[in-house]
Amino acid sequence: MLNIKKPRGTNDFFYDSSKNLEFIENKIKNIVKLYGYGRIRTPLFEYTELFTRGIGEGTDIVGKEMFTFEDRGGRSLTLRPEGTASVARAYIENSMQNEFAVNKLFYLGTMYRAERPQKGRYREFNQFGAECIGSSSPLIDAEIILLNINILKEFGIDNVNLLINTVGCSKCKPSYNNALKEAIGNKKDELCETCQRRYDINILRILDCKNDRCREIIKDIPKFYDYVCDECKEHFDRLCEELTRIGQSFTVSNTLVRGLDYYTKTAFEVQTDALGAQSAVLGGGRYDNLIGLFNNGKDIPAVGSAMGIERLLIILENQNNIISERLDVFIAAFKETENEVLKIMQKLRANNISCDYGFSAKSIKSQFKYANKRNAKYILVLGEDELKKGMCRLKNMDSTEEKEVSLNDIHSNIEK
Ligand SMILES: [Zn+2]
Ligand SMILES: [Zn+2]
Incomplete structure (x- = not known):
């Protein structure tokens, strides 16, 4: 491994x-x-x-x-x-x-x-x-x-x-650097180790130090604006x-x-x-x-x-300030109706409707559970009897309203 x-x-x-x-x-x-x-x-x-x-x-x-x-x-x-x-x-x-x-x-x-x-x-x-x-x-x-x-x-x-x-x-800048050097020069030994190095290489960096002692030392430094x-x-x-x-x-x-x-x-x-x-x-x-x-x-x-x-x-x-996107339609199918799934999804996608399928025709109950987990707005159930009539069942997951719709007209029943 x-x-x-x-x-x-x-x-x-x-x-x-x-x-x-x-x-x-x-x-x-x-x-x-x-x-x-x-x-x-x-x-x-x-x-x-x-x-x-x-x-x-x-x-x-x-x-x-x-x-x-x-x-x-x-x-x-x-x-x-x-x-x-x-x-x-x-x-x-x-x-x-x-x-x-x-x-x-x-x-x-x-x-x-x-x-x-x-x-x-x-x-x-x-x-x-x-x-x-x-x-x-x-x-x-x-x-x-x-x-x-x-x-x-x-x-x-x-x-x-x-x-x-x-x-x-x-x-x-140089004249300010000099003023700063002069202002903290007699306290140089009290600065943290990093700042002692900064004092010689890049004195301005001392102003960024988070060390309490260093912060205390720079409290009354000269103002940039004056230089x-x-x-x-x-x-x-x-x-x-x-x-x-x-x-x-x-x-x-x-x-x-x-x-x-x-x-x-x-x-x-x-x-x-x-x-x-x-x-x-x-x-x-x-x-x-x-x-x-x-x-x-x-x-x-x-x-x-x-x-x-x-x-x-x-x-x-x-802040909970992020709105997560939702899946429009989750398809639930039986083994007998699974053949229709890809065709239906292609049509929905062509109508700009996001959709997905669990890709394993397990029990309808487990497919509903999965649709919930995916936060789908609708679940579309492909039952054998409905399919024979060219229909399917569409359930709105928020209102729980359920209706039979024509396979040719699913997209117009989806509220975006
Ligand atoms: Zn200038
Ligand atoms: Zn420091």
């Missing part, structure tokens, strides 16, 4: 769970259409440099969470841990800047990170992301935030907390204005930096208590210097967001 289980931190989706996943994806697809986004599909694996350079060596993702392997020619490949670097690469590789001045792209698909698995966080997980490339306007930052909050609203998640911050640009350049300040002010104008409430969080190196100016996160404790369901920000990496240093402004689908799935299942 081959005793093989799925790899740690992965999921099998089937029946209800895969239907729920599809329900979420379809709803998202319909909403992003309203915002003018087109879908992009990039490979599940990329050359490793894309992520080490794009996301940044000092990040947790690159440092310890990537699934990296060699191809047969010895080149290093990595399963995509996030979507933005791939979209940036694809944008330049396909010269999309020549297509439209502003490209609005969304993706839905699996990402891979070797994290410690926990409820709602897996090593293979589904993510929805939106990327808008080509505009530096704060209006588009506001729109992408609204898009994401609208998606949550469509799923009945109304009680959200929007956090925003500005993290500066390549010109002004960023005029351009970044103006951009942030305008974003706040736009959100206010549209009636979207928000909180400015000085410690919000997001986990990746490429962010510039806007950083945002949406939290909800729908999963119990207040936690982030989505986040994003502006990345004006990422595309330049793939474009001979010529920057193209962009802003994006990412949302984990599995956490949304848990929230919706907790």
Whole structure:
């Protein structure tokens, strides 16, 4: 016997769970259409440099969470841990800047990170992301935030907390980093081990640390806003204005930096208590210097967001907010009448009616039980006597009303 289980931190989706996943994806697809986004599909694996350079060596993702392997020619490949670097690469590789001045792209698909698995966080997980490339306007930052909050609203998640911050640009980030170094320098030894390392490699990551002691130390750090350049300040002010104008409430969080190196100016996160404790369901920000990496240093402004689908799935299942699809007709037949089953089902399907058969003419009682389990709207019984008359019995499983109908006219007796 081959005793093989799925790899740690992965999921099998089937029946209800895969239907729920599809329900979420379809709803998202319909909403992003309203915002003018087109879908992009990039490979599940990329050359490793894309992520080490794009996301940044000092990040947790690159440092310890990537699934990296060699191809047969010895080149290093990595399963995509996030979507933005791939979209940036694809944008330049396909010269999309020549297509439209502003490209609005969304993706839905699996990402891979070797994290410690926990409820709602897996090593293979589904993510929805939106990327808008080509505009530096704060209006588009506001729109992408609204898009994401609208998606949550469509799923009945109304009680959200929007956090925003500005993290500066390549010109002004260094002066903030220095101010931060100075502010926590004399407490460096009290930081957790990881943060002591972060202090030298990537000090902004300290702001993300969950360690209580580290959180205490960063409580009174200098504000980004006081150190960023005029351009970044103006951009942030305008974003706040736009959100206010549209009636979207928000909180400015000085410690919000997001986990990746490429962010510039806007950083945002949406939290909800729908999963119990207040936690982030989505986040994003502006990345004006990422595309330049793939474009001979010529920057193209962009802003994006990412949302984990599995956490949304848990929230919706907790809320019973998912409508499961029902089978229209379940056929029950006797051994003597089974010959008619496929013919009848073909006709029903041609009329856009979903139907199924148990594929074993057991007792009628057990077939009824099965129809119930399948949550069928109707059960159609093929009795020998009725069949001789060109008829069958159709029972509405909800109203329990039963009637004899002509085999040629089953579909018009089915209420969709
Ligand atoms: Zn700046
Ligand atoms: Zn720490």
